[in-house]
Amino acid sequence: MSFLYDKSLSEIRSLLLAKELTVTEVVEACLKRIEETEPSVQALISVQAEEALEQARAMDEAGPNESKPLWGIPLTVKDLLCTKGTKTTCGSKILENFEPFYDAFAVAKLKEAGAVIIGKANMDEFAMGSSTENSAYKATKNPWDLNKVPGGSSGGSAACVTASQAFGSLGTDTGGSIRQPASLCGCVGLKPTYGLVSRRGMVAYGSSLDQIGPMTRSVEDNARLLQVIAGHDEKDSTSVDAPAADYLAALNRTDLKGLNVGLPKEFWAEGLDGEVESACRAAVAKLEELGAELVEVELPHSSYAIATYYIIAMAEASSNLARFDGVRYGYRSDEAENLLDIYVKSRSKGFGDEVQRRIMLGTYVLSSGYYDAYYKKAAQVRRLIREDYLKALEQCDVLVGPASPVTAWNVGELTSDPLKMYLMDIYTISLNLAGLPGLSLPVGLGADSNMPVGLQLLGKEFDEATLYSVASLLEEKTEQLGTPAGL
Amino acid sequence: MADFEVVIGLEVHAQLKTESKLFCSCSTRFGSEPNENVCEVCSGMPGALPTLNAKAVEFAAKMGLAMNCNVSLGSIFERKNYFYPDSPNGYQISQLDNAICQNGYIEIPVGESTKRVGITRIQLENDAGKSIHSQAENLSYVDFNRTGVPLIEIVSDPDMRSAEQAVSYLKTLHSILLYLDICDGNMEEGSFRCDANVSLRPRGQEEFGTRVELKNMNSFRNVQRGIEYEIARQEDLILDGEEVVQETRLYNAEKNITASMRGKEEAHDYRYFPDPDLIPIKLTEEQVAGWKSELPELPLEKRARFESEFGLPEYDANLLTQDRAIAEYFEAAVGCFNNPKKLSNFMMGQFMRELNERSIAVADVALAPEHFAELVRIVEEGMISTKIGNDVLPELMEKGGSAEAFVKEKGMVQISDSSELESVVDEVIAENPSEAEAYRGGKHKLQSFFVGQVMRKTRGKANPALVNELLQKKL
Ligand SMILES: [Zn+2]
Numbered sequence: 001m002s003f004l005y006d007k008s009l010s011e012i013r014s015l016l017l018a019k020e021l022t023v024t025e026v027v028e029a030c031l032k033r034i035e036e037t038e039p040s041v042q043a044l045i046s047v048q049a050e051e052a053l054e055q056a057r058a059m060d061e062a063g064p065n066e067s068k069p070l071w072g073i074p075l076t077v078k079d080l081l082c083t084k085g086t087k088t089t090c091g092s093k094i095l096e097n098f099e100p101f102y103d104a105f106a107v108a109k110l111k112e113a114g115a116v117i118i119g120k121a122n123m124d125e126f127a128m129g130s131s132t133e134n135s136a137y138k139a140t141k142n143p144w145d146l147n148k149v150p151g152g153s154s155g156g157s158a159a160c161v162t163a164s165q166a167f168g169s170l171g172t173d174t175g176g177s178i179r180q181p182a183s184l185c186g187c188v189g190l191k192p193t194y195g196l197v198s199r200r201g202m203v204a205y206g207s208s209l210d211q212i213g214p215m216t217r218s219v220e221d222n223a224r225l226l227q228v229i230a231g232h233d234e235k236d237s238t239s240v241d242a243p244a245a246d247y248l249a250a251l252n253r254t255d256l257k258g259l260n261v262g263l264p265k266e267f268w269a270e271g272l273d274g275e276v277e278s279a280c281r282a283a284v285a286k287l288e289e290l291g292a293e294l295v296e297v298e299l300p301h302s303s304y305a306i307a308t309y310y311i312i313a314m315a316e317a318s319s320n321l322a323r324f325d326g327v328r329y330g331y332r333s334d335e336a337e338n339l340l341d342i343y344v345k346s347r348s349k350g351f352g353d354e355v356q357r358r359i360m361l362g363t364y365v366l367s368s369g370y371y372d373a374y375y376k377k378a379a380q381v382r383r384l385i386r387e388d389y390l391k392a393l394e395q396c397d398v399l400v401g402p403a404s405p406v407t408a409w410n411v412g413e414l415t416s417d418p419l420k421m422y423l424m425d426i427y428t429i430s431l432n433l434a435g436l437p438g439l440s441l442p443v444g445l446g447a448d449s450n451m452p453v454g455l456q457l458l459g460k461e462f463d464e465a466t467l468y469s470v471a472s473l474l475e476e477k478t479e480q481l482g483t484p485a486g487l
Numbered sequence: 488m489a490d491f492e493v494v495i496g497l498e499v500h501a502q503l504k505t506e507s508k509l510f511c512s513c514s515t516r517f518g519s520e521p522n523e524n525v526c527e528v529c530s531g532m533p534g535a536l537p538t539l540n541a542k543a544v545e546f547a548a549k550m551g552l553a554m555n556c557n558v559s560l561g562s563i564f565e566r567k568n569y570f571y572p573d574s575p576n577g578y579q580i581s582q583l584d585n586a587i588c589q590n591g592y593i594e595i596p597v598g599e600s601t602k603r604v605g606i607t608r609i610q611l612e613n614d615a616g617k618s619i620h621s622q623a624e625n626l627s628y629v630d631f632n633r634t635g636v637p638l639i640e641i642v643s644d645p646d647m648r649s650a651e652q653a654v655s656y657l658k659t660l661h662s663i664l665l666y667l668d669i670c671d672g673n674m675e676e677g678s679f680r681c682d683a684n685v686s687l688r689p690r691g692q693e694e695f696g697t698r699v700e701l702k703n704m705n706s707f708r709n710v711q712r713g714i715e716y717e718i719a720r721q722e723d724l725i726l727d728g729e730e731v732v733q734e735t736r737l738y739n740a741e742k743n744i745t746a747s748m749r750g751k752e753e754a755h756d757y758r759y760f761p762d763p764d765l766i767p768i769k770l771t772e773e774q775v776a777g778w779k780s781e782l783p784e785l786p787l788e789k790r791a792r793f794e795s796e797f798g799l800p801e802y803d804a805n806l807l808t809q810d811r812a813i814a815e816y817f818e819a820a821v822g823c824f825n826n827p828k829k830l831s832n833f834m835m836g837q838f839m840r841e842l843n844e845r846s847i848a849v850a851d852v853a854l855a856p857e858h859f860a861e862l863v864r865i866v867e868e869g870m871i872s873t874k875i876g877n878d879v880l881p882e883l884m885e886k887g888g889s890a891e892a893f894v895k896e897k898g899m900v901q902i903s904d905s906s907e908l909e910s911v912v913d914e915v916i917a918e919n920p921s922e923a924e925a926y927r928g929g930k931h932k933l934q935s936f937f938v939g940q941v942m943r944k945t946r947g948k949a950n951p952a953l954v955n956e957l958l959q960k961k962l
Contacts, residue, residue: 208763329532
């Protein structure tokens with residue numbers, strides 16, 4: 001039996017435009033679903049029920065608008081995307097009561113397209129984490145098993161979409177924060193090419209790595225969201241003025257004949273869990289059945305990716321997070337007696353442990369005398385990692401590998417071992433260093449854990465269309481996971 | 488100072504005269520209400536991103552070209568990290584090794600000749616805001632109006648050898664900025680600021696001595712006095728066998744001393760790294776060549792031309808070329824009345840006095856250069872005396888219009904009619920018989936007394952040459 005909230009974004013759009021459903025009915029269905037599932041899943045930091053219903057009523061009154069690609073579609077966004085007049089906490093105590101006076105570019109695009117933002121998704125504080133346990137507000141649970149983590153840092157978005165609380169969500173991906181939770185929760189998550197989606201209004205973690213991307217229950221839904229949020233923003237210097245691609249048209253491909261699919265041998269090596277490997281290998285076999293040519297490729301500098309990533313991301317974070325100083329907005333310690341106190345006490349109490357750890361490490365690698373050995377070296381290795389990818393993608397159209405070495409682990413299992421937690425990003429991290437696009441697609445449940453497994457498709461710069469073509473065909477050939485039972 | 492050589496390098500911060508800030512579209516207007524010209528970018532709100540102001544890039548590059556620098560075709564911005572309430576991002580966006588302009592030089596006047604001072608680099612960066620401390624409330628306020636205003640920092644090589652040379656360098660720099668019309672040059676309002684690195688070394692020694700950074704000198708005079716004080720202080724220390732400590736010192740103009748602000752160990756580690764929010768500043772050869780062709784004639788070139796083309800003394804040429812607007816006004820006047828020296832005398836005298844007294848710029852003068860030239864011409868032609876010329880100049884500068892019409896309307900035209908003057912001279916001699924007697928007895932000094940009397944009677948309109956001539960004849 002299919003409920004309203006279980007339908008795809010595309011189905012809902014047809015029903016809304018045909019006036020078979022009102023926006024109010026759709027929004028109410030989502031709000032009801034949130035009410036039912038939120039106590040156990042805890043995917044959202046805030047819910048904008050009243051504003052959403054008010055907007056829905058106004059839209060119903062005005063009538064359907066076909067020119068708006070997301071007209072009447074309830075969505076959520078990760079709580080580090082600025083929403084005008086709506087609290088944006090970044091999962092941190094330091095921004096507990098922070099209300100931005102402007103919308104992030106991507107949020108503004110969603111609103112322009114007619115979407116109804118119904119909630120702000122939970123996340124690891126300032127996107128620092130791989131399990132959504134580092135939130136100052138709540139730990140999100142995996143909808144497939146409430147004892148397990150949803151992945152992170154966009155775990156709230158992944159869980160919210162998987163639990164059918166909304167028809168899609170925007171996450172952000174600095175080292176795998178969209179693809180890894182998508183894999184662990186069994187939804188579709190895309191990290192676009194660096195520069196495809198404007199970062200303006202996204203609270204920065206690692207500015208040279210961060211990208212906003214869609215998280216949805218189907219490939220088509222994902223393409224619809226990307227179509228709306230992609231595009232040049234002259235107020236983001238790193239936003240690229242590339243010709244617009246037609247992602248929906250990319251879904252019409254019927255086979256993969258003539259497509260070269262690369263298997264980076266470093267992604268299929270030691271450390272990969274058996275059940276993840278077999279689910280992914282089965283999916284690769286389907287790609288072959290669809291006509292794709294398989295090629296083994298190498299990414300020789302992969303082993304340096306984690307160290308390189310953490311140096312660069314933490315260095316940038318230590319500087320990006322300096323603005324949270326208790327002076328203009330956010331939390332300020334009321335015990336502060338002088339300027340230094342304001343900084344030290346506000347930041348020590350406002351930031352969680354993981355954020356403080358990364359600020360300290362980032363400060364260290366940029367310090368006089370250490371810069372050359374750490375940051376500068378990391379920047380050089382980063383170029384080599386990117387060259388590896390570009391070389392591999394000369395022979396192939398896409399690369400495939402697992403999105404995560406394991407399926408979702410137990411809540412609390414890794415919280416005391418940050419180094420092991422960092423290793424969970426091993427398959428996603430290098431792509432951010434290279435600035436290329438990647439998509440995680442659910443390809444089944446792990447034979448032992450019965451938890452979702454995601455296959456990662458990696459593509460050429462600004463070639464998200466090919467990723468969608470391949471993912472869409474593979475999705476058709478894959479038994480759908482459906483909504484997690486028992487929610 | 489026979490035993491020591493002074494080594495001075497200067498870091499000058501100049502605010503660029505752009506309409507909007509360096510990384511956002513907020514106004515750079517001075518004197519607005521606190522936090523009136525502020526947006527999410529310049530107040531450091533979460534998620535805000537900088538976008539570069541192209542005009543500021545052009546201004547910085549032009550300054551580099553005017554100072555014979557290499558303009559980089561791909562310079563980068565770096566973050567300079569430090570905490571302070573008036574720096575809302577927790578870092579300043581600046582440049583370091585890969586700055587927009589590098590390796591230049593300028594010639595500065597030193598005594599009768601010139602000296603070449605090397606320019607290490609010119610970097611583009613954003614200004615900080617202002618903290619306002621209220622003792623009464625025990626509170627501090629922050630005003631972000633100035634935050635993000637574009638600055639160029641011009642770093643010189645350690646090439647200056649005295650306080651005078653440092654001031655000469657600063658004045659040259661100042662006038663180049665004004666010539667390029669890229670900075671208003673106001674030192675008191677802080678749009679032109681200077682820090683000096685001062686050290687001493689035994690004469691003949693190659694290695695530099697320990698340097699002290701001097702801050703807070705907000706006038707040319709204070710730069711001179713601050714550096715002089717610091718040189719004397721360091722010399723005393725060395726002669727007493729003590730060591731100069733590397734530190735930052737603040738100049739106190741009231742007491743005319745420098746005092747330690749922070750030592751080396753308290754110096755910040757700014758943790759510079761390339762700003763990931765900004766892409767390199769890409770320029771093309773054509774762009775740079777285009778800017779170069781747009782450069783105006785610079786002060787030193789203009790000064791040389793004023794000497795050779797107009798035959799002006801060095802003193803005049805120097806004074807007239809310090810302000811581009813004055814130089815251009817002067818040249819326009821020469822175009823209308825080709826007597827540069829007479830024009831220069833009026834310009835350097837009453838004209839500049841009036842500018843200073845009323846604290847106005849040439850742009851505020853209503854009198855057109857052609858009418859200024861007209862005034863000097865009618866003085867030269869004897870229509871009015873030099874004194875009347877000087878007397879009417881202020882009013883003309885304020886109101887403008889034809890000088891000739893003005894003096895005619897006011898009845899100030901000189902009496903050059905000898906029959907008219909003769910009767911006045913007769914009258915004066917008749918009224919002062921004893922002085923006339925004394926004069927005839929050989930006291931020729933009294934001539935000026937009689938001239939004065941004639942002038943009084945004619946309210947200064949008598950042609951002095953004619954008066955003298957008549958007096959000699961009649962006495
Ligand atoms: Zn602004």
